[in-house]
Structures are given as structure tokens and as C-alpha cells.
Amino acid sequence: MKHLRLAALCSAVLLFVLSIPFACQKEKDSNKVPEGQQRVRIFLSDNPVNFDKVNVDIRQVIVQVIPDSCRGRDNNGNDCYDDDEYRCSVWDTLDIRPGVYNLLDLSNGTDTLLANGFTIAGRINKIKLVLGTQNSVVVDSVSYPLTLWNNNNTVTIQVRGQDIDEVTSDELQLWLDFDAGASIVKVSNNRFVLKPKLKLFVPARTAGVKGKVLPDDARAVVSAVANGDTLIAIPERHDGRFKIRGLRGSSALVLINATRNGYRDTSFTVNLQAGRDTDVGTIRLRN
Structure with a gap:
């Protein structure tokens, strides 16, 4: 059993919870979704790794939407979208609280609101996270900077239909899984690199x-x-x-x-x- 320990410690999963219901602020919660738009809410959660802290600097959350105007019908009468996604797609930036999040504060099912906003109505095709430079890990009470892999500060996640929980026609939900064990690479005794690995899941499924x-x-x-x-x-x-x-x-x-x-x-x-x-x-x- 002991040989499983290293695999266990290195495969921890950090969870972002993405809901695409949106609630602006409390005073707007009762408002209807504007015509041609949909609600988006994004929460942050975590399943931890064996560090004292994992600090991730999140600057922006952006979603790519293929508008309903691009939707047609295939030969079987099912919805389909124009193959030219770049011509049809719209990137919407959500409102967030930019800053450094210690992911280990959000463990065992705890969530925090990360971002929210309205997007144009359509199919969510991709989610993009924009990271800052204030990333770090704390090991045995010592803090080490997390350098971005190849200085790449963006992470893009492809969204498939099965990744989305459709509450209503204009309220969608997604949960984003951040695999910390595969994302934090130790290259020497005091140097760590952040190479994010993420995937989506739906709790109901x-x-x-x-x-x-x-x-x-x-x-x-x-x-x-x-x-x-x-x-x-x-x-x-x-x-x-x-x-x-x-x-x-x-x-x-x-x-x-x-x-x-x-x-x-x-x-x-x-x-x-x-x-x-x-x-x-x-x-x-x-x-």
C-alpha cells in the first residue's frame, strides 16, 4: 500500500465550480435575464494537495460563446453550429474579484464566488483563465514562487455539451477541476513551476x-x-x-x-x- 502514497500525494485535485446561472448583486437577483443573454456565476473550490498553501493569482475569467444566431439544423433535425467558430464566437469577460486565492482554504466541498456576469445567449465553447505573477506554494512553512510555464499566463479549457448542467434555457452550470498534483512541477529543491491542468465535471452526472x-x-x-x-x-x-x-x-x-x-x-x-x-x-x- 505504501507504494501508492506518492501517486496519491501527486494527484490532488483542485476544484473550480462554474455555474452559468448569474446573480449580479442581491438587488438584481430578482430581475429577469435580458433578452438574448444568459446568466453566469463562477465559484472556486478545492480538493487539496500536500502543501501548506497553494496561492494562485487569478486576474480574469473569460468565456467564449457561439451565439444562437450561428445555430442551424443538421440532417437529423438536431441543433448544430456553424463550423466557422472564429467568425461566430464572442468572448465575454466576467466580473471577478481579482487577486491571490489560497486554494487550500477551499477544501472538502467548500466554495467561494469567483466571478459572475451576463454573456450573450449561446453555446459555451471555451473558458479562459488569465493568471497574474503572484503565484506561490508554501512547503514546511517556507514560501516558494510559482513561475508560469513558458511565461504563459492563460489557461484555456474546451467545453463540451456533456460538461454543462442546463438548469434552464438561460441558466447553465459548470464545475472546473484544477489538478494541482499535475500542475505544480518541482524542478529543483527551491524552484516550482505552474503548468495548469484542468478538466470539467458535472456533480449531477x-x-x-x-x-x-x-x-x-x-x-x-x-x-x-x-x-x-x-x-x-x-x-x-x-x-x-x-x-x-x-x-x-x-x-x-x-x-x-x-x-x-x-x-x-x-x-x-x-x-x-x-x-x-x-x-x-x-x-x-x-x-
Whole structure:
């Protein structure tokens, strides 16, 4: 089981939650969506990695929309869009609170509003994040800068139809998964590079696993392996609570790796159901 620990520590997942319902401010929540537009709300959440902090400087969030005016019908009567996406597409910049976010403050299902705004009505085709230069990681209480890979400050994510949860015709929801283990590259003892790896998932179409791991001094790392993917959670220090979201498939192998004080690892298999969290209860590690 110990040989799984490094894989578990290196494959943590950080979650952005993107909703494309939009609520401006409270006073605008009751307003109808303007004709020809749709609501967009973006939340930020996280499944952590084994660092003290992961600070990401987010400057802009932009979405590419293929307007409804580009939509036609194929030979089977299904909606389709003009192949010339660059002629049809519109890039809309959302309102955000630009700044540095410590992603580890947003763990085990916690979300924070990152960006919101109206976009032109149509198909969401891409999401683009624009990053600043104030990125860093903290390891053993020492802060190290995160250099952008090839000085590239933009991350673009392709959106497919299955990635979108359509609440209504003008309210859409997306969740963006930021894989920190694959995104933070250690190139030397004191140099780290940020090369973001991201993907989308929809909670209603994927499953979750939650529970508690005790005692705290085992410093456990929980990983769930399902459908070829490995997702990670680090239990909360005060009560051992953890939650992993975005799992695909009908079952998951749950691995609990103790990293300190001689506690023994354990593993078990759980059944998964899309749109629900499987509660594994309280797991007490032995030494």
C-alpha cells in the first residue's frame, strides 16, 4: 500500500465550480435575464494537495460563446453550429474579484464566488483563465514562487455539451477541476513551476465519497480511484472530515494512506451513484 502514497500525494485535485446561472448583486437577483443573454456565476473550490498553501493569482475569467444566431439544423433535425467558430464566437469577460486565492482554504466541498456576469445567449465553447505573477506554494512553512510555464499566463479549457448542467434555457452550470498534483512541477529543491491542468465535471452526472478519518496525528491522505482517475482529499485537522467529488463510474477504490507516526494504511471499495455522495462513516486507523 505504501507504494501508492506518492501517486496519491501527486494527484490532488483542485476544484473550480462554474455555474452559468448569474446573480449580479442581491438587488438584481430578482430581475429577469435580458433578452438574448444568459446568466453566469463562477465559484472556486478545492480538493487539496500536500502543501501548506497553494496561492494562485487569478486576474480574469473569460468565456467564449457561439451565439444562437450561428445555430442551424443538421440532417437529423438536431441543433448544430456553424463550423466557422472564429467568425461566430464572442468572448465575454466576467466580473471577478481579482487577486491571490489560497486554494487550500477551499477544501472538502467548500466554495467561494469567483466571478459572475451576463454573456450573450449561446453555446459555451471555451473558458479562459488569465493568471497574474503572484503565484506561490508554501512547503514546511517556507514560501516558494510559482513561475508560469513558458511565461504563459492563460489557461484555456474546451467545453463540451456533456460538461454543462442546463438548469434552464438561460441558466447553465459548470464545475472546473484544477489538478494541482499535475500542475505544480518541482524542478529543483527551491524552484516550482505552474503548468495548469484542468478538466470539467458535472456533480449531477458524477459521484462523491465522504466520511471521517481518525486520528489526526496519522496525517492521512484519502484517494479515490474510479474509471482510471485518482482524486484526493486531505481530512480536516479538527474533525477528520473529508469529501471527494467528480468521480465517474459505478465503483471506486478508496485508499487511506497514513503518512506519520506508524499508522497502518487501509483500503476498501465503495459503490457509486451519480448525483450522490457515498458516506463511508468514520475510519479509525491502527498502529
